[in-house]
Structures are given as structure tokens and as C-alpha cells.
Amino acid sequence: MDEALSLAWTEAEARSREAAFRRLLLIALMTEGAWGSVAVTAPAWIASLLELGGAPVLGWVRACGGLVLLAVYLQIPGLLDPVNRRLGNILGIGGRFVLAAFCLCLGGRFLWLAPLEGGLGLLLSILYFGLFRAVLMSRP
Amino acid sequence: MKRSLDLTDGPAPPSGSSLVLPCPADASERAPRPDVAPARIPASERLVGWMTLSLSRIQAWHRWPFLIAVPMVVGHRTIMRRLNLTDTQTVPPPTALPPEFDMRGARTADGSFNDLGTPWMGMAGARFGRNMPLDRTFGETPPTLFAPSPRLISNRLLARGDFVEVPHLNVLAAAWIQFMIHDWLSHESGDRCAAPHEIPLPQGDDWPEGRMTVLPTRPDRRSAADAGRPAAYANTETGWWDGSQIYGSSLERQRAVRTDPATGRVLSDGKLGLTADGLLPLAHRTARGKADRNLELAGVNGNWWIGLSVMHTLFAREHNAIVDHLRDAYPDACGEWLFQKARLVNAALTAKIHTVEWTPALMNSPEGRMVMRGNFWGLLGEHYARAFGRVGTGEILSGIPGSPTEHHAAPYAMTEEFAAVYRMHSLMPDVFSFRHHADDAEILRRDLAKVAGGQAREIHERVAFADVVYSLATSKPGALVLHNYPNGLRRLDRLDANGVYLDMAAVDILRDRERGVPRYCAFRRHINAHVPRTFAELTDDVTWQKELDEVYGGNIEAVDLLVGTLAESRSVRYGTPPAFGFSDTAFRIFILMASRRLKSDRFYTEDFRPEIYTPAGFAWIQDNALRSVMERHCPALRPHFADARNLFFPWAKGAGAGEARTGAASERSSRGGAPWTKP
Numbered sequence A: 001m002d003e004a005l006s007l008a009w010t011e012a013e014a015r016s017r018e019a020a021f022r023r024l025l026l027i028a029l030m031t032e033g034a035w036g037s038v039a040v041t042a043p044a045w046i047a048s049l050l051e052l053g054g055a056p057v058l059g060w061v062r063a064c065g066g067l068v069l070l071a072v073y074l075q076i077p078g079l080l081d082p083v084n085r086r087l088g089n090i091l092g093i094g095g096r097f098v099l100a101a102f103c104l105c106l107g108g109r110f111l112w113l114a115p116l117e118g119g120l121g122l123l124l125s126i127l128y129f130g131l132f133r134a135v136l137m138s139r140p
Numbered sequence B: 001m002k003r004s005l006d007l008t009d010g011p012a013p014p015s016g017s018s019l020v021l022p023c024p025a026d027a028s029e030r031a032p033r034p035d036v037a038p039a040r041i042p043a044s045e046r047l048v049g050w051m052t053l054s055l056s057r058i059q060a061w062h063r064w065p066f067l068i069a070v071p072m073v074v075g076h077r078t079i080m081r082r083l084n085l086t087d088t089q090t091v092p093p094p095t096a097l098p099p100e101f102d103m104r105g106a107r108t109a110d111g112s113f114n115d116l117g118t119p120w121m122g123m124a125g126a127r128f129g130r131n132m133p134l135d136r137t138f139g140e141t142p143p144t145l146f147a148p149s150p151r152l153i154s155n156r157l158l159a160r161g162d163f164v165e166v167p168h169l170n171v172l173a174a175a176w177i178q179f180m181i182h183d184w185l186s187h188e189s190g191d192r193c194a195a196p197h198e199i200p201l202p203q204g205d206d207w208p209e210g211r212m213t214v215l216p217t218r219p220d221r222r223s224a225a226d227a228g229r230p231a232a233y234a235n236t237e238t239g240w241w242d243g244s245q246i247y248g249s250s251l252e253r254q255r256a257v258r259t260d261p262a263t264g265r266v267l268s269d270g271k272l273g274l275t276a277d278g279l280l281p282l283a284h285r286t287a288r289g290k291a292d293r294n295l296e297l298a299g300v301n302g303n304w305w306i307g308l309s310v311m312h313t314l315f316a317r318e319h320n321a322i323v324d325h326l327r328d329a330y331p332d333a334c335g336e337w338l339f340q341k342a343r344l345v346n347a348a349l350t351a352k353i354h355t356v357e358w359t360p361a362l363m364n365s366p367e368g369r370m371v372m373r374g375n376f377w378g379l380l381g382e383h384y385a386r387a388f389g390r391v392g393t394g395e396i397l398s399g400i401p402g403s404p405t406e407h408h409a410a411p412y413a414m415t416e417e418f419a420a421v422y423r424m425h426s427l428m429p430d431v432f433s434f435r436h437h438a439d440d441a442e443i444l445r446r447d448l449a450k451v452a453g454g455q456a457r458e459i460h461e462r463v464a465f466a467d468v469v470y471s472l473a474t475s476k477p478g479a480l481v482l483h484n485y486p487n488g489l490r491r492l493d494r495l496d497a498n499g500v501y502l503d504m505a506a507v508d509i510l511r512d513r514e515r516g517v518p519r520y521c522a523f524r525r526h527i528n529a530h531v532p533r534t535f536a537e538l539t540d541d542v543t544w545q546k547e548l549d550e551v552y553g554g555n556i557e558a559v560d561l562l563v564g565t566l567a568e569s570r571s572v573r574y575g576t577p578p579a580f581g582f583s584d585t586a587f588r589i590f591i592l593m594a595s596r597r598l599k600s601d602r603f604y605t606e607d608f609r610p611e612i613y614t615p616a617g618f619a620w621i622q623d624n625a626l627r628s629v630m631e632r633h634c635p636a637l638r639p640h641f642a643d644a645r646n647l648f649f650p651w652a653k654g655a656g657a658g659e660a661r662t663g664a665a666s667e668r669s670s671r672g673g674a675p676w677t678k679p
């Protein structure tokens, strides 16, 4: 029998795509979470890394770190159950593209961040769309 | 004539607004009949409609990537809701409500009072509407009616050579769609007072008696208001998705199916009559009075065969299981109330199965599945809908069920064009093999004629019900392609008059022409689909191109709708979308009409709620699917369908089938149960 007609096969396919997406999202969230934590706890180091200047920006860096942590936190439900908690993932992926565009506009050291976030967004969107199709095709 | 697209909120096309309603019922006196004017089309939908037209000039919707293709399907539907719904009713049929009938909380037997402001809408006896402009629907008359001869087309283009099967479907899929069609529509019997059509026979044809005559379709009675308009035809069934193939389209028929075959009395507990073996009672004649020994009883029992018998038996049992469930939940309820609520639930369950199981099985691509699941649950999906309910009133996010009722450009009616694209007789195999589910050993083998009419019951007498279901579920239907029309239907014994035969293939062609269904190219023109200019554009198959050219004398515009839809199955650019079991032409009509069957029906829109269905009934619809229906009524077959992703896909054969999945399948609840369900 054609495998695509089998419930067991299509469900397994969906599960493996779900695992792949969750793996990448976990890595992304851990990396972003680490950046966010460092920005909150050691804003001066981040500021020097991004060549942002001295003390006046430290508060902003800390605030950005807090926002990153909040964004990471809001994506955790989507990480735990990507099939049913879709909104967080869709906004998260979209947000990465927006962030990438924003970094491009800012220029300077931010130009390093743009391809990183954009690439992550692209990879996540490809895996998420693959998962979406696989789940859809595991339904009657 | 090509109508230009106007997606603005202009005045409605002529609808039944001028109709006088001779309805005695108080509801219509209280509520003036609302004009069936299209609601304002939201700007977003208008944008999608415009985008769809622009993109489809480049290539057909199914050739675009998923994220563009799905909105394009929505766009096509938006456009068609505006341009492809035409009213034909000039004088509405009379309505009468049985005394003390709760029309708000239950479906009437004849389908009236679904729309409380326009109670005749969709009722039995109302006319078929159209998906074409009215002035394009005048029936063909001789000589064009017979040009080229429908029999020539049957012989040269349709007759089955080697059986072409659909590898990913089973014969239950063929039975199911006929089961649904009998719910939605039927024309009146042929007009015996009119001169029969005499279909010219090609030279050397071996047709019995050398003459092929077919009675014309009886048109609906005309009135002065019909002057200058094409003939219109009445739908003898209710047009609603209300299970009328099970329950009938009249109170009389409803009483018949509610009668206990053992006592001859109407069952007071709200159940449908079944024999002690859980089979349908015998009627020995069709609903229209044609005698047929051993023919089973159902709301609609015409064109009967073993597949229809299976579907009717399953859903009669399902009705009774729902009654039991409701009685448990509401012990004080009377039998009449239980019947009416169980009918609502049973009909909604078939609508759900059709939308999210049958149709995706035939449109087995992510786009097809997304569109149909979206129709039912919206973009937010089933999980969200069940957990949180609807978000707003729109149909895109949360699906059609539960959204506001809307008839768009015309009062609700089945259409001639819809009936035409559903002429899918090629789905029928010519040979049926009945086998034991335990070991797949053949019990008997019958050709199509020998599983039809009353002979279906003889099969039940020789083969256990579960084995019949198993046999159909493990056999493949025919593909909707040229040269695959079942020969059993090309020489169909009319049963009522021995020795009188019908060539259904020729009749299919003749009926479309007679009823003014435009031919293929004109049809496509009116639904904004690409119109082939050459036979090479119609189909990629070079042999077919040559045959079509010969039969139609080189005139592509003359190609009949049915022939075109079968030929486009082999056109990559403009034809049948990948993984679809039916043509793109048919699909365009389906997306319009499948949504409409839900969107126009009060019981699937404003009144699709627990207060009307009862909380227990509403939950039944949400909790069940064809899988659980099968588990309940054919539990012995569970190992065979446990691994079938969709129950219309072929089931596993023989012993040891689906063992790996059996455990998972049995975890799913199967409530109710009846004496005959013991494995």
C-alpha cells in the first residue's frame, strides 16, 4: 500500500518533522535566551560588542535583553506543542524577519545579527511549513 | 458572452424578490421575506478575488505554491458567489407546516422553513437553480441536441476498455457520493406524455432493436412569469444537507422509514425501522412506485446497488445509536423529539464526513485538504475550534458551521450544473468480488447488474454485512477518465420494463444538453477558467486528441461537459489538479456549492449550536467521524481500517491486517452499540 495512505506512516512522518522543528527552535530559543540574559546581566559587554557607546545606552541594552527574554518565554508553548500552539511560532518566525530587517537598517555591527536572525527565521519557517504540511497530510 | 467581473457591492442579480408567498404559516406572516441580496463583500475578499483573476491569467491555481494556491481557491469562490448563482424560481411551491411542529428546532420532512423568511427555499419541489447566466441555459433542441450523437460518444469516447482504477480510493467512496447526491437532488422521472428523444445510432451499432429512445426530463410547470425564460426543472428531494436520502422528502416517506418491519407500526421510540439482523426493511418498490422485488427501503432507494445499501444501513443504524445516546442524556424526552434531534445530528455528521473526509480523499493534496478542513473548522483548525469555539463571525478563521447564514446572489437551490459535474458513473466498477474479511477468500463474484436494485439484498443474504463492507472497502473504484465508463451502465436493464435498456453514458450526455448545461468550453468560460482552444490544450494524451477531433468534427467548442471533464484528467497545465480524483472544472463548482450547502442552511450556520442540537447531540457531531461510525457498527473490521488514514482509502486485506494499529484504534471511543455489532 502507498505509504502516504497509511495513518501510521503519515503520523510518524509528522512526528519526525515536529522533532526536527522543535530541535531547531530549541537551539534558537536557547541562543536568544543566552543573549537576552547576558544583555540584562552584563549590558556593558554587549554594548562594547555592538559598538554602541558608553553608559547612556546601558539601560536600553538591558531593556532589549528583557524584551528578548520575554519573546523567548512567549514562544515556549509553541516549542512544547508546535502543532496546536501555532500563534507563538508564527509570530516568532515573523518577528525574526522583522528583527533582521531592523538590524539591516541599523547598520554597523548589527549587520552581523541580520543574517543570523534572518537565516534562523528562514530555516524555522521552512521546517514549520514542512511540519504543517505533514500534519495536514496525516489527517483524513 | 463573457460577463465582466464586478466585485463591487452593486445591486443583486434578479432573485426571487418579487415572489408572492402563499404561505399560511405564521412565521412567514411575521417575517417579511428578505431579499436574497448578497451581503457586502469584505474588502479583503474583494482583494483576494482580484488577485485570483490576475494570477489565474498566468497559470491555474493548482500550479501556484501552497500559500498562493489556497487563497486563490477562496478567491475563485468569492467570484463565483457573485457571478455563478442564478435563481430560476418564478412561482414558489406552497408550504404547509405540520401542526405544532418546532420548525426552529427541527428539520421539516420536505425541507421547508429552513430559511424562516423564505420558507419554500430548498424544499422538495423547488426548482434547480443555475451556475450559469440564465440566458445561456436554454436546452438544446434537435439537430444540435444529437450532434454528435450521444451514442457515438458513448461508443467511441466513453466505453470502458481495460478497467482504469483509482489506486488510492475504495468503492465506499463511490457509494458515498451517490448516497450524498440522493440527499441533495433528483430530477423527476421522464415525461411519458412527451415524444421520446430518439438518439441516432452510429452505423453498425448492436443496440437492441436498432433504436434508442429516452424519455425527456419533465420540466417544472410554467407560469406567465416564465415567459421568455429557459425551461426549469424541479428537484424532487429537499436541496438541503438534511439526510433526506435516509428520511425521505415527505412526511409519508418519513413514516415509512420509521415503521417497524416486524409490526408494521411507526416506532414510538424515535428510531428507524430495521430488521432483527440490522438490515433495512424491504420495500419491493422505489419511492416513485417502480416495482423491484427485494428492493430495500430508504428515503431514496432509486438507482440502488450494494454500495448504497451499505451506506443506508450504516446510517440508519447510526440514527438509532444517536437516539439511544440522546435517550440516555435526556431520559424524559419523547420518541418524536428524539427522532427529530437524532435526524439533525445524523445529517450534520454526514455533512462533516463529506467535508473533511470524503472530499479530501478525492482532493488528496495539501491544498485540497486545507480548503475543505478550512470550510469546516477555518484556518484556526479543529483543535482550536473545539477548545475555544469560534473567533468572530467570519468563515475564514473559524469555518462555516456556526457563522451567519448567507445565500449570496440567489436563494439556495441545487443547480443543474452541479448535478452535471457529479455525473461520475465511471467510478463504478463492472465486477464486484465479495470476500471474507478474515482471510480474503472469495465468497462470490458478481457483475454490476447483479449487485443493483433488489439483487443487493440477495448479497446480504449470502454474505455477512461486515464482509460486504470489507469487500467494497478493499476494492478500487474506476478513474474519471475517458474510456472508463462501466459497460454495465451502458446497457442498463431498466428493471421496470424487461428488455428496455438504457445506455447511461449516452443519457448523461443527452441530459446535459437537454437541460441547457453549457458545453465544456462555454462552461469553463463562465467560471473564469482557462478555455482550451485546441484539443491539444484540452488534453495531453495524443490518442485522445485524435479521437476527440474525429468525434467532434474538429470543433472544440462542441465538446460536451462530461467528455471535457474526463479528457482534462490528462492535462497537466489546465486540467485535473495533482492528486485530485476529479477535474478542475468540477472542483470549481464544488467549492462554490460545497460551501453553499453549509452557508445557506440555518442548521449549519445560525442554528448550529447546542441549544438546537442539544449538548449531547452537538458533542456527538464533534466526537464522531466515519471511523467511529464503522467502529460502532462493524467492530470486527477495525483491524482492516485501523491504518487507513482516510476510510475512503483502500483498507488492509486479509488476516493480520493492521495489527500494529489496532491498539491505537481501539483507544478511540466507540459509544453506543447494537446487538448486531457483536464481533
Ligand code: HEM
Residues within 6 Å of the ligand: B174, B175, B177, B178, B181, B185, B186, B187, B188, B303, B304, B305, B419, B420, B422, B423, B424, B425, B427, B428, B452, B504, B507, B511
Ligand atoms: C449502480 C449504480 C448506479 C446506477 C444504476 C445509476 C443510475 C442512474 C440513472 C438511471 C440516472 C438517471 C438517468 C436519467 O436522467 O434518465 C442517474 C442519474 C445520475 N447519477 Fe447515477 N447511477 C449509479 C451510480 C451513480 C454514482 C456512483 C454516481 C456518483 C456520483 C451517480 C451520479 C448520478 C447523477 C449526478 C445523476 C443525475 C441525477 C439527476 O440529475 O437527477 N450515479 N443514475
